[in-house]
Amino acid sequence: MILNCIAVDDEPLALGLICSFIEQTPFLKLKGSFSSGIKALETLNEQDIDLIFLDIQMPDLTGLQLARMLDGRSGNRRPRLIFTTAFNNYALEGYKVDALDYLLKPFDYEEFLKAADKARAYAEMQQAAALTGSTAEQEGYLFLKVEYQLVRVAIKDIIYIEGLKDYVKVYLEHTDKPVLTLTSLKALEQKLSPKTFMRVHRSYIVQLEKITSVTKNAVSIGELSISIGDQYKEAFNGYLSKWL
Numbered sequence: 001m002i003l004n005c006i007a008v009d010d011e012p013l014a015l016g017l018i019c020s021f022i023e024q025t026p027f028l029k030l031k032g033s034f035s036s037g038i039k040a041l042e043t044l045n046e047q048d049i050d051l052i053f054l055d056i057q058m059p060d061l062t063g064l065q066l067a068r069m070l071d072g073r074s075g076n077r078r079p080r081l082i083f084t085t086a087f088n089n090y091a092l093e094g095y096k097v098d099a100l101d102y103l104l105k106p107f108d109y110e111e112f113l114k115a116a117d118k119a120r121a122y123a124e125m126q127q128a129a130a131l132t133g134s135t136a137e138q139e140g141y142l143f144l145k146v147e148y149q150l151v152r153v154a155i156k157d158i159i160y161i162e163g164l165k166d167y168v169k170v171y172l173e174h175t176d177k178p179v180l181t182l183t184s185l186k187a188l189e190q191k192l193s194p195k196t197f198m199r200v201h202r203s204y205i206v207q208l209e210k211i212t213s214v215t216k217n218a219v220s221i222g223e224l225s226i227s228i229g230d231q232y233k234e235a236f237n238g239y240l241s242k243w244l
Contacts, residue, residue, distance in 0.1 A: 001124055003116075005051040006032045008040045008066070009084065010058040014105065018053050018084060021112045027120050037061035044070070049079040051119050053103075056085040067099070080122065082115050125150040142191055144170060144181040153179060155196070159221060161188060161205040200236055201229040214240065 005028050009015040015033055022030045031047060034040040038061050043049065056063035067081055086105040100122055101115040125143065143150040153170060162169040162178075163185030169178040170188075181188075189199055199205045200219055204226050213220040218227050219236075228236055 001120060001127070002027055002029050003050040003120060003123060004029050004031045004048060005053065006030070006034065006040060006043060006049055007053045008034045008037055008058070008063070009053075009055040010035050011055070014055070014084070018112075021109055022053070024109070025113065025116055028116060037063065037066035040066070041069075044079065050123060051082065051100075051116075052079050053082050053084055056083055057087065080119055082119060122150070144179055145183060146179060146181055151179065151181075155192070158197075158207050159210045160207065160224075160226065161185065161197075163203045163205075198232075198236060198239060200232050201227055202231075208239070 005022060007015055007018040007022065007030070009018060012035070015035065019030060019033050022028045028051070031049060032040070032043045034043070036058055037054075040052070044052075054063040054066065063083060063085070070078060070081075081099040082101045082103060083099050084103045084105060084107070100119050103111060103115055140156060141152050141154050144153055145151075153172065157172045157174065159171045159173055161171070166182065168181050168183050168185055168188055170181060171178045185199070185203070185205065189197070189205055192205070196209070197205050197207055206219060206221065206226060210221050211219050212222055218225045220226075
């Protein structure tokens with residue numbers, strides 16, 4: 001697999017070094033180098049870029065600001081990020097914008113290659129997941145991003161899903177510890193069949209077969225009670241009416 005990539009850094013020496021590292025890496029193809037995020041946007045809008053080596057502190061548009069602009073893109077139009085920075089206090093922010101890795105300057109080629117290998121492995125796993133994405137229900141599993149890897153989860157084992165501010169918790173049968181994945185509840189909802197799963201609250205999706213009892217304003221799964229949000233009552237009552 002060849003990854004089309006660009007480098008963005010306002011420091012000429014750092015930008016040149018990253019470009020040289022890219023050019024000597026067989027599975028990376030350099031599609032452009034830019035001294036600012038604003039200059040990079042034109043290429044990102046016109047070409048399919050798989051990976052960005054992105055400095056964080058830059059004038060006009062910071063790396064984090066550019067990352068947030070790209071965060072709304074979906075599918076192949078959303079490039080992955082590897083941050084390159086001289087400051088070590090941005091790791092959490094990098095994780096929040098779904099960065100694949102975080103290279104602290106000065107870094108050598110060995111460190112660069114390790115991050116690039118991680119990007120290639122992740123892209124290959126995404127490709128495999130995409131091939132099965134349209135038949136996830138038939139195949140019986142989906143992939144969740146957990147830290148910097150994709151974890152395969154059996155759909156039948158999902159009990160319910162809880163949405164938090166930056167993460168989603170997926171609660172499974174046969175384990176007390178939920179899977180914590182960096183995604184949105186909406187994105188995960190789109191991957192699941194509405195025949196099997198239903199959103200009953202702004203923060204909750206439940207597997208319908210796991211519901212053990214229902215009241216006017218809540219569903220129960222075992223000892224857990226989940227309120228039914230006002231905007232979801234009509235849809236849930238429509239589902240429930242089929243069995244009454």
